[in-house]
Amino acid sequence: MTITTATLSGTRTELPDDVLDQFRAQLRGEVLTASDPGFDQVRPVFNAMHQEKPALAIECSGTADVIDAVNFARDRQLAVTVRGGGHSVAGLSSQEGGVLIDLSQMRAVDVDVEERVAHVQGGALWGDVDRETQAFGLATPGGVVSDTGVAGLTLGGGYGWLRRKYGLSCDNVLSAKVVCADGVLRTASPATNPDLFWAIRGGGGNFGIITSFTFRLHELGPIVAAATVFYPMDAAEQVLRRWRDHVATVPDEVTTELVCVTMPAAPELPPEIHDQPCVVVAGVYAGKDLDAGMRALQPLRELGTPLADASQPMPYSVIQSDFDAFFPRAAFQAYWKSVYLPDLTDGAIDVVAAKARHRPTPLTLVNLLHMGGAVARVGEEETAFAQRRAPFMVSIDGHWPDPAQNAEKIAWVRSAWDDVARFGTGEVYLNFMGLADEAPSTNVDTAFGRNLARLAQIKATYDPGNFFRNNNNITPAS
Ligand SMILES: Cc1cc2nc3c(=O)[nH]c(=O)nc-3n(C[C@H](O)[C@H](O)[C@H](O)COP(=O)(O)OP(=O)(O)OC[C@H]3O[C@@H](n4cnc5c(N)ncnc54)[C@H](O)[C@@H]3O)c2cc1C
Structure with missing residues (x-):
């Protein structure tokens, strides 16, 4: 069956059966259109707001398939999207009617x-x-x-x-x-x-x-010292202030962040926190000595009176999936915004705590991440990633199930972010930025800062025609 596909110039073009059959014969992986069994099983994306369907999904089985997929799409000037894990909050691995180059079979x-x-x-x-x-x-x-x-x-x-x-x-x-x-x-x-x-x-x-x-x-690991402490949301200001004061002194082994969320009534969680809005203070000690690790994390357990405290040495692999239950694929609409903070003033804490307390849905998260350490020891121009100096980042992760509420909930995230961003450096973390009606190039200049000009030159060397454009797009230098 002939299909029509979006092109790079925004028009549509036909791909007849014989062309598709010839392409299919070349590949080890599958080439799927909407009428093929398997099309609906292509790796789903995280953000249900971005369920756009491709006209053609190329399920690459290896590098040779990727090369053929790129040549096939480029020769015909087709609009392509690349999907790795499918977790782009901004929806940058989905595109309506284009060619999806999907790497979900390449997990070795x-x-x-x-x-x-x-x-x-x-x-x-x-x-x-x-x-x-x-x-x-x-x-x-x-x-x-x-x-x-x-x-x-x-x-x-x-x-x-x-x-x-x-x-x-x-x-x-x-x-x-x-x-x-x-x-x-x-x-x-x-x-x-x-x-x-x-x-x-x-x-x-x-x-x-x-x-x-x-x-x-x-x-x-395999076992590392870990802190997971659930404080009541009512104590948010105090917990945030004490956390800020404490993290100024922690060694590089300690990485900590603070997640404001309503805990689900899951049987594996202590009943004290079921359906409770909490400030979850989490920390991991990246060192061998478990006793030293638990000692280093102890102050995180004393920031107030916790509702529950699950801190203990744990398998690193378990810690790495501890938050999974909050983030099922394709389950809800997601719109996030982030900003780096040069410091965590009392004024900033009061605003962050107020936003955390008035989150519009139980599963909307307000997160505070502590940076520094090895992140800040790499120069801002040593890699393309420029945001190295700020000691804190706030991420506001809006989640809700009903698409009919998109306008209202997106407006809340934007307004909460505007209020927090007044205390920020003006820079954002692109991986934590949702896109609704914004263009994919939104925030690219502030995120890359002084590295943008060099990135544009390199883009011109390796992708002068901007073939790979469904991303936080860098315009090739002319
Ligand atoms: C639930 C959740 C948890 C997260 N946790 C963290 C976290 O702890 N730390 C953090 O830093 N970020 C985190 N993020 C943000 C995450 O870094 C971004 O969403 C990231 O884009 C996800 O990568 P992916 O491969 O799953 O994305 P995809 O949606 O597959 O792709 C995202 C972008 O990368 C491009 N891309 C993907 N694969 C390739 C490839 N092989 N080659 C070239 N381009 C490719 C895509 O074209 C697209 O532009 C989280 C996001 C979610 C939704």
Whole structure:
């Protein structure tokens, strides 16, 4: 059956049966249209607000399929979208009527224990990485939800529980294989295409499709010291102030963040917190000595009178999936906004606490992340990821089930963010920015700052026609 597909210029073009059949015969993976069984099983995205369906889904089984997919789409000037884990809050791995290049079949993780590196395919999830690396007592910094994709998170920076000790996910990339817009597979490393290597560490999906990353690994776990303390929302101001004062003194081993959310009445949770709005103070100690770790985390347990305290040494892999239950795929509408703070003044705390208390839905989160440590030891121009100096970030994660409420809930997030952003640096974390009616290039200039001009030059080298544009898009320099 002939299908019509969106093109890069915004028109539509026909792809007749014989063209599709010939393309199918070339690939090991599947090429699916809406009438094919399997089309509805393509890896679903996290954000139910962005369920746009492609005209053609290419389920790549390996690098050769990725190269053929890029050449097929580029030769016909078709609009493409790349999907790794599908967790883009902004919906940047969905597009109506275009060509989806989906890497969900490419999840292999190969650990080289002697070399202390992991080779990770471009469609892997963080749970895949943790499973393989933890088997050898090793880890690389990933996100805090096991279902999130490695590729999108790493290309945009990557904050997790190891950031203060070992840096961002992108800081731990030693090299990557990239299929660029010309269909050529390139290595990006300090020795080979160093400009490309610089750009993919923070510059998003602008430069090509990563078929595999090589990550540096660190000794960690399998058991690590962890704090999870549930304070009542009524005490938010006090808990935030004490947390701020305490984190100024913590060693790099301690990474902590604070999540304001209403806890579900889940049987595995203590009954004291069922349906209770809480300030959840969480922390991980990235060191071997569990006693020293629990001692270092103890002050996080004394910021007030907790409703419950689940702090204890735990398997790192369990910590890495602790928040999973809050984030099922395709379950609700999501609109997030983030901003970095140069400090956490009493004024900022009062506003953040007020927003946390008046969240519009129980599963809307107001998060405060502590940065610094290894994140801040990398220069702002050493990688494309420029936001290194701010010690705090606030992320407001709006979640609700009913699309009919989109306008109202998005308006709340925007207004809450405006109020918090008055205390901010003006810079945002692109991986924590939702898009509703904003263009994908929104915030690109503030996020990349002084690195934007160099990124535009590199974009012009590797993707002069802006073939990869459904991302936080960088316009190629002319
Ligand atoms: C529930 C949840 C939890 C999160 N937790 C964290 C966290 O702890 N820390 C953090 O820093 N961020 C976190 N994020 C944000 C996350 O970093 C971004 O959403 C990121 O884009 C997800 O990557 P992905 O591969 O799943 O995304 P996708 O939706 O697949 O892709 C996102 C972008 O990356 C591009 N892309 C994907 N794969 C490739 C590839 N192989 N090659 C080239 N381009 C590619 C896509 O085209 C798109 O532009 C979280 C997001 C969610 C929804």
